[in-house]
Amino acid sequence: MGWMKWRGGVAVAVAVTALLLAGAQAIAAKADDPPARRAPGKVTFHKAPSEESPAARERRLKRECKGRPNAGACLGFASR
Template identity: 55%
Template structure:
């Protein structure tokens, strides 16, 4: 047996593996397109909930709640 005859099955298996991997990647991309998913971008945007308090409302609440408490944690700077 020559060297080429012995390595042929390995080459065929390698080619099939590469083609299968490319096919899986293409199928995953097509499935994302069908479901309407967008590709992940590099930035993250946080949307405030409608029930979140404004900074002014938070300041007012902390002044009211922190009267007479230890000047630490959330009350730091609000215990006058």
């Protein structure tokens, strides 16, 4: 019957210990984080000298898509 008196106290002690351990783990995790990095710079794409111009692409698609279904890459070029 004596252990019944201590059962509530033991439950409180276990709960407090769990909270303290969780707090200690959170502090340890923050200490292990690497320093903040800068945001990467803006990416710029350079056009290749062999890249076709928009006008050349339109002429090519108009030529290649004659008589084809108006879908996919030929969408808008098949009926021209």
